[in-house]
Amino acid sequence: MALLRRSETVIAGILLLAMVLIGTINPAFWQLDNLFSLMRSNVIIGIMAMGVLLVLISGGIDVSFPAFAVAAMYLTIKGMLALGYNGVVLPLLAATLMGLAFGAVNGFFVYKFRMIPLIVTLGTSAMVRGFLLGVVGTSMININKMPTALIDFARTDVVSVTKADGTTYGLTAMVLIYLGLALAMHLVLRYTMIGRSAYALGGDPEAARRAGFDLRKTIFFIYCVAGALAGFAGLLHSGMIWLANPRDFVGLELDVIAAVVLGGASIFGGRGSVLGTMLGVFMLVMVKNSLIIMRVDTTWQLVVVGLIVIAATALSAWRDRRRAA
Amino acid sequence: MKTQMNIRSLINRDNNIVQLLVMTVLIFAVMTALSPDKFLRYYNFESITYIFPELGLLSIAMMIAMLTGGIDLSVVGVANLSGILAGVLFHKMAGAAGIADAGILTVLLGGVIALGTGLVAGTVNGLLITRLGITPILATLGTGQVFTGLAIVLTGGPAIVGFPTAWAFLGNGKILGLATPFVLFAVIAALIAFVLSRTALGINLMLIGTNPKAALFAGLKRERMVLYSYMLTGVLASVAGIVLSGRTNAAKSDYGTSYLLQAVLIAVLGGTNPAGGRGTVLGITIAVAALMLLSSGFQILRFSNHLIDFIWGAFLLLVIAINAYKNRTR
Numbered sequence: 001m002a003l004l005r006r007s008e009t010v011i012a013g014i015l016l017l018a019m020v021l022i023g024t025i026n027p028a029f030w031q032l033d034n035l036f037s038l039m040r041s042n043v044i045i046g047i048m049a050m051g052v053l054l055v056l057i058s059g060g061i062d063v064s065f066p067a068f069a070v071a072a073m074y075l076t077i078k079g080m081l082a083l084g085y086n087g088v089v090l091p092l093l094a095a096t097l098m099g100l101a102f103g104a105v106n107g108f109f110v111y112k113f114r115m116i117p118l119i120v121t122l123g124t125s126a127m128v129r130g131f132l133l134g135v136v137g138t139s140m141i142n143i144n145k146m147p148t149a150l151i152d153f154a155r156t157d158v159v160s161v162t163k164a165d166g167t168t169y170g171l172t173a174m175v176l177i178y179l180g181l182a183l184a185m186h187l188v189l190r191y192t193m194i195g196r197s198a199y200a201l202g203g204d205p206e207a208a209r210r211a212g213f214d215l216r217k218t219i220f221f222i223y224c225v226a227g228a229l230a231g232f233a234g235l236l237h238s239g240m241i242w243l244a245n246p247r248d249f250v251g252l253e254l255d256v257i258a259a260v261v262l263g264g265a266s267i268f269g270g271r272g273s274v275l276g277t278m279l280g281v282f283m284l285v286m287v288k289n290s291l292i293i294m295r296v297d298t299t300w301q302l303v304v305v306g307l308i309v310i311a312a313t314a315l316s317a318w319r320d321r322r323r324a325a
Numbered sequence: 326m327k328t329q330m331n332i333r334s335l336i337n338r339d340n341n342i343v344q345l346l347v348m349t350v351l352i353f354a355v356m357t358a359l360s361p362d363k364f365l366r367y368y369n370f371e372s373i374t375y376i377f378p379e380l381g382l383l384s385i386a387m388m389i390a391m392l393t394g395g396i397d398l399s400v401v402g403v404a405n406l407s408g409i410l411a412g413v414l415f416h417k418m419a420g421a422a423g424i425a426d427a428g429i430l431t432v433l434l435g436g437v438i439a440l441g442t443g444l445v446a447g448t449v450n451g452l453l454i455t456r457l458g459i460t461p462i463l464a465t466l467g468t469g470q471v472f473t474g475l476a477i478v479l480t481g482g483p484a485i486v487g488f489p490t491a492w493a494f495l496g497n498g499k500i501l502g503l504a505t506p507f508v509l510f511a512v513i514a515a516l517i518a519f520v521l522s523r524t525a526l527g528i529n530l531m532l533i534g535t536n537p538k539a540a541l542f543a544g545l546k547r548e549r550m551v552l553y554s555y556m557l558t559g560v561l562a563s564v565a566g567i568v569l570s571g572r573t574n575a576a577k578s579d580y581g582t583s584y585l586l587q588a589v590l591i592a593v594l595g596g597t598n599p600a601g602g603r604g605t606v607l608g609i610t611i612a613v614a615a616l617m618l619l620s621s622g623f624q625i626l627r628f629s630n631h632l633i634d635f636i637w638g639a640f641l642l643l644v645i646a647i648n649a650y651k652n653r654t655r
């Protein structure tokens with residue numbers, strides 16, 4: 001019975017129902033290559049969602065991570081081209097550290113000046129994007145210039161299947177990276193002091209402070225990790241699409257926040273789980289992809305995502321108020 | 326002794342206004358020094374009075390939402406949707422005479438539709454926030470997406486071009502030698518200032534923002550007041566949409582996307598407390614003027630739009646830091 005009452009179970013149920021529905025409307029949904037490509041689309045949004053989950057649990061919000069992701073990605077690739085360096089591990093590390101440094105700025109403003117995270121992250125987002133496009137450059141780096149090592153790394157498959165007509169398709173190994181990061185986040189949130197302090201901060205900052213949690217450490221940890229995950233995901237994304245576009249990820253913050261809230265994280269802070277977030281990400285990606293399969297005009301995508309945000313937040317608000325009452 | 330106290334309280338109360346004025350004069354002086362021949366031309370200031378009202382209206386709307394500790398991230402979406410719905414109506418009703426010569430009744434109907442859009446959008450926001458208890462950030466983030474999405478669905482992406490002449494007058498005409506949108510802004514700003522400082526609604530909003538629990542125990546109808554404030558925000562956003570579509574003679578789903586950040590920045594810069602309870606129309610007006618001078622100065626100095634975005638972001642963070650520094654004793 002306890003299993004039935006968990007919000008993850010409910011989300012999984014809705015997800016299965018939606019899959020059956022979409023599959024009935026268009027059986028092509030169940031084809032293995034569609035499922036593989038769905039999982040592939042989960043990777044980048046999913047990694048970013050882990051960071052946003054952490055921020056939402058702490059009672060904050062972050063709209064700057066897409067800007068951080070695109071800046072880390074573009075600067076790293078520009079740097080690789082300038083140095084003539086062709087590798088995987090060091091660039092990913094560099095992008096992650098860049099994201100971490102950006103995140104530290106968020107953390108500094110949120111902690112030091114007690115400012116509403118939304119306003120801080122709006123500011124840092126505009127600064128980072130403005131700097132990138134105004135100073136670094138606006139031109140795309142196409143496949144002919146992209147570092148080959150990154151592309152080769154990102155096209156690794158876990159399994160690959162050959163179709164009857166000779167074309168092959170596979171499940172990208174990037175899914176494993178996503179799963180690994182999700183597992184790490186789960187362990188941190190569940191079993192470490194810093195993870196628990198994020199929940200405490202989101203539950204009640206004053207109570208957390210009096211209970212002896214170090215809020216400065218917690219806030220910096222939260223925003224640094226969110227930035228680092230965004231930076232990592234940004235570079236991985238450019239490897240997966242063989243392109244570095246300095247105008248990428250515009251409006252992505254809404255998709256990711258929608259996915260995390262859909263996954264059962266509370267909009268008031270203090271609640272949320274990695275498993276729920278992964279289900280929420282899958283749901284969002286699936287709905288967006290299926291709009292195309294179901295031949296819904298793509299102009300409706302924004303409306304659908306917006307409605308999902310409203311519905312998911314309304315449900316979350318209703319659930320949490322009932323619990324509080 | 327007594328007069329001294331009065332002067333001191335006056336300075337304290339208007340401390341922020343005085344600072345803003347000093348900042349505006351400073352910006353003016355620096356820009357004049359950097360490019361005297363281009364910045365000081367009459368044309369420059371005239372063009373500012375045409376662009377200023379859109380941003381000013383959106384910033385006042387943002388300030389009203391912030392009075393109760395909320396925020397409205399859907400203002401730009403509402404503004405665009407209002408302009409587009411009016412544009413769609415004009416295109417549907419345009420007879421053989423063409424859109425430009427549409428009758429005064431058609432234009433009035435368009436105005437009603439645009440303002441109605443703002444009212445409905447604001448009501449939706451207000452109900453989501455008060456009835457369903459969604460936090461304002463997420464509620465308006467979602468509805469803003471829906472409004473922009475509907476605008477894309479209606480237009481299919483490209484801009485709706487061509488508005489009646491009478492409509493365009495609201496955006497780029499002249500009344501007594503002054504820009505129509507500027508006159509419109511002055512009237513609306515005075516009206517809002519009156520509502521906020523002299524009516525029950527305004528006082529209620531300030532009290533709710535200062536201390537929600539105390540306001541509740543004092544018997545204030547919190548839900549209704551917050552709902553009204555978001556309705557007002559929505560209507561102001563749609564007026565901005567009317568002015569914008571009148572000035573550019575077009576309406577598009579992604580016009581003015583950078584206005585969102587600027588509206589938040591101006592609201593905070595103009596002395597509004599994002600946590601609620603404090604904010605004045607006068608502060609907003611001076612802050613908009615300061616930023617418009619700054620932005621026109623940068624444009625004259627040939628800064629790219631991206632760099633200006635960077636500067637807005639940096640400015641916002643700087644203002645936060647300064648405000649925190651000023652309030653550190655509390």
